[in-house]
Amino acid sequence: MDITLITIVAVGLIFVFMALGTPVFAALALSGAFGIIMVEDFSFLMNRLKTFSFSNTANYSLTVIPLFVLMGAFAHHANVGKRLFHVANKWVGHWPGGLAMAGILTSAGFAATSGSSVATAATVGSVAIPEMKKAGYDPRLAAGSVAAGGVLGVLIPPSVLLIFYAAITEVSAGKMLIAGIVPGILSTLVFMAGVAIIGRSERNSASRRVKAPIGERLRSAGQAWQVVVLFVIVLGGIYLGLVTPTEAGAIGAVAALLMLLLGREGRAKLKENLLDSFRSTTTTTVMILFTMIGAGIFSYFLTLVQVPHIVAAAITESGISPYLIVGVLLLLYIPLGMFLDAFSMMVITLPIMFPTVVGLGFDPIWFGILCVKMCEIGLITPPVGLNCFVIAGIDRDTPLSDVFQGSFWFVLMELVTAVLIFAFPAIVTWLPDNMMGR
Known part of the structure; x- marks a missing residue:
């Protein structure tokens, strides 16, 4: 044949x-x-x-995945998400779309303790959506903002997907994690700016909260100490060159466990919380490894018939602008994301795309962040859109179609952020290029 x-x-x-x-x-x-x-x-x-x-x-680099997932599970049961939402609500709840903004800020904060998009969406959704519905927010904005906020979990370190990319392409895992910080902050700000515009609608404007006094806001900020501690331990250690990503994951998991043990709520159901944390970590890790194996077999077939070599040679010899080539390759993730999960997309596409992009002289760290950004879009677009299914499961009064409709606004915001990163690579490369111990 x-x-x-x-x-x-x-x-x-x-x-x-x-x-x-x-x-x-x-x-x-x-x-x-x-x-x-x-x-x-x-x-x-x-x-x-x-x-x-x-x-x-x-692959030794993959050992950090269960550690980051476990850290996020412990942080979830230590009620980190609930405290973060309370703090964020005090600071931005009075703005247009303030509660939705608070949900996005909470997602960004919780993402700094968990490498999972689904875990971030589920944790924040269970806290933020009931508050937004109680305040009379448009259900589409409420559900869409939390589903979109969840995608920050795969960009803001410690991100499992960034580690996954590093393992496949053999780039520095530490640099990949550090590279996600500024784009993660940028994504959060773009989301908040978009919500500020959407939140000016008549229905959402009527739901604005009373502005909390500055003293009350400052006092509430102390409740975010857990996120600050985990962020400094994990990313501070990696940035300063004091620990490897795997060591940082282990230390972070132990720190999150101590937070769970020291918290009154965590101790009340300690056995149940520990079992659920270990179970979810095992399930997520096995899912990722099975995806690697399945997609790896298909990728090996493509290599066997020399598809990566043929495509790379054809592209590099075409005379087309290198930036146009990279842009087209990235756009391919949008239709793929409608049917495949992020891990499968990476295993299948990177053996073809990565040699081409590096051969054209582009920074592999920069390209990795852009790949993750495009994979994020798949998490909130139909028909697969995993985050949207998670939110629909939490908020059973809002139809799945409305969740997807609400998340569409954030797909456009994701594209805006991706264009900014594409046009200004320093957004990605500046911080990892200046990290110590590199």
Whole structure:
């Protein structure tokens, strides 16, 4: 069978399997296995699979993933999200769309303790959405702002997706984490600016809170001490070169555990909280590793038929502007994000895109942040939009269609942020280029 036809059929099989309800990692693995058999034979596939799982997941950089997820789980049960929302509400609740802004600020703060987008959306959603509904906010703004705020969990370090990118491309994990700080702040500010505009509608303007006295706001800021401690321990240690990302994850997880043990609410249901934390960490880690294996098999098939080499050669010899090439490659993540999760997209696309981008002379850290930004969009766009499904599960009175409609405003804001980062690479590169111990 012709190589081109085999490739087309293998790609088509992914969507056939997904339409049948097959998990994404299995759809990718089965499609890749079919392609390998067609190109070589069944015995070749079996020989490759003997060591494939180990060779693709036995990466020291990946050990930080369960540590960051566990740190976020402990922080969640220590009620970090609830305290953050209370603080943010005191400071910005009186602004147009203030409660939605408070939810975004809380998401940004909680993202600094957790590397998971879904965990961020679920934690903040359970606190912020009831408050916004009680105040009479438009349900679309309430649900959409929290779903979008959750995407900050994969950009603001400690981010699991940034570590994942570093492991695949073999760039510095520490630099990738530090590189996410300024873009994360920029994304938060763009979201808040967008909410300020949306919040001026008649319905949302009527829901503005009374401005809290400055003394009350200053006193409330002390409740955010847990986030500050974890941020300094993890990112401060990495930036100063005192610890590696893995060591920072371990220290951060222990610090979050101590916060859970010292908190009155955490001790009340200590056994339940610990079991839930370990269970969610195990589930998330296994999901990521299975995705790596499944998408890795399909990626190996693409390498076997030399798709990355052919595409990279064609692009570099085309004479097209390098910036236009990178822009087109990034835009491909939007349709992919409608059907695949972020981890699958990265494993499939980076073997093709990364050599091309580096070959054109672009900074791999800068490109990594842009990849994550484009993956974020997939978390809030139909039909997969995982964050939107999480919010719909929390707020059962708001239809899923309204959640997606509310998140669409934030998709546009994400594109604005991505354009700014694309046009001004220093937003990404300045901080990691100046970190100590690099």
